[in-house]
Amino acid sequence: MIRILTGFALAAVAGIALGVLVARSRWAGDLLLPPVEVVRPIPAIALVPIAILVFPTDEQGIVFITFAAAFFPIMVSTRHAVRALPTLWEDAVRTMGGGRAHVLWNVVLPGTLPGVFGGLSVGMGVAWICVISAEMISGEFGVGYRTWHAYTVVDYPAVLVGMASIGVLGWVASASVELLGRRLTRWLPRAGESAEGDIR
Template identity: 45%
Template sequence: MATSLAPTESGSMPSASGRASSGIPAGRWIWRCVSLLACLGLWQIAAQYKASLGFVTMANVPAPTDVAPAFWHLLHSPKLPMHLFSSITRVLVGFCAAAVVGIGFGLAIGRYRAFEDTLLPSLEVLRPIPAVAWIPLSILMFPSSEVSMMFITFVGALFPVLLNTIHGVEGVDPRLVATARSLGTRRLSLFSEVILPGAAPAIVTGLSIGMGTAWFCLITAEMIAGQYGIGYFTWESYTLQNYADIVVGMLLIGALGMGSSVLVKRLGLALMPWYRLSEVRR
C-alpha cells in the first residue's frame, strides 16, 4: 500500500516504474575535478604571494604545499584515531537522538493540531538560539563534558530534522489520506503506510542537513570543552600557532561532514524505492 499511495516529489502519484536515477556523466566528473584543482591553484598563488585586498589578507594563511605535509604527519600521528573516535562517537549519539526526537515530534506536530499548539511554540522559541549559546548551560546541566558535547550536537541536529518532518507531513496530498481511509486503513497503518512514506523525502533531507549541522555544533563544543576530537585539534593548533594544522583540521571536518551527510542521503534514498530523484537541471 505504501508503494501505491506514497506521493512523489511533485505531490502526484508515481508511475509504475518509478523515477529513473542516473549517474553523473564522466564529463561532469572531469569538470568538477578541474574546478577543484583551479581553486587549489588560486589558493596556492594567493598564499605564496601574500595577496591582500585591504579587508582580507593571505599573508599568514598556509599554502596547500604547507598543508599537505601537515596532513601527512597527522595521518601518522598516534592521536588521530582517538580524535576521530571521539568526534564520530559524539556526533552519532547526538544525531541519533535528534533523529528519534525530531521525527517523532515532527510527525505528531505535522498531523495533530493539539501537538502543534502544545509543542511548537516552545520549540520555535528555542530554535533561533545558536548552539554555542547552549555550551555554558549544558556544562551546568550535565556533570560529564562528554554528555554536554553530545547534547550540543543533539540541539544542532534536532531542528533541521524536526522542521523538515513537519513540512513533509503537511505536504502529503490529502487525497492520499482520504483514499487510504476509504479503503479502511486504521490510524496506525495510516501513519506507517501513507504519512511516513509521503513525508520520507523531506525527512531524509532534514536528516542530511542535520548531520552536517551536528558536525558544525560539535566542533564548536570541542573547541571549548573537549580534550580529544577534531575540533579540539583545530583549536589547539591555533593556540600553538601551527597554522597548517588549522587548515588540516578544517578540511578534515569538511570531509567528515560531507561524507556523513551524503551517506545519510544515500541510505535514505535506498530505503525509498518508490521515490527517485529526476534529473531536471541542465
C-alpha cells in the same frame, strides 16, 4: 564520530517523532509548537554554558549540543513534509478500512521520506559545525579541540590538517545520509522518469 552519531541519532528519533506529532495532532501543535519556536532561533553553540552546568561530563554536554543542533532542522522538515502530503492518499486508505496506525505506517511515513531526509542532511551539516565548535570551547579531545590547540601553539600545518579532516569527515557523514535517503526512496518516481513516461 561517536559524538556525532549519538547526538544525531537521538535528534533524528526525537525530531521525526515530534514533527509527525505536531503535524498530525492539532492539540499537540498548539501545545508544543510555541515553546519549540521560542527555543529554535537560539544557536546551539550558545547552549554550551548551559550544557557545562547541567551535564556532569564534557562528553555528555557535547552530545547534547550536537542533538540540539540537528533536532530543529529535522523536526521542521518532517512537519512540513507531513503537512504537504495529499489528503487524497489518507482518504483512500480510510475508505478501504485502514485505521490511524495503518495510515501512519503505510502512508504518512513513506510519503514523507524525501522531506525527512532533506532535514536529516541539513541536520547533519549543522551538527558538524556545532560539535566542532563545542570541542573547541569545552572539549578535551576531538578534531575541533586538536585544531584549536594547534592554533594556540602556532602549529599552522596541524591547523590545516585539522580543517581538512573536519571537511572530509563532514562530507562523508552528509554523503552517507544522502545515499541512505536515495536507497530508501528508490520506489519514488524521479523527475526525468516522470517526464519520459508522459512522453510515452
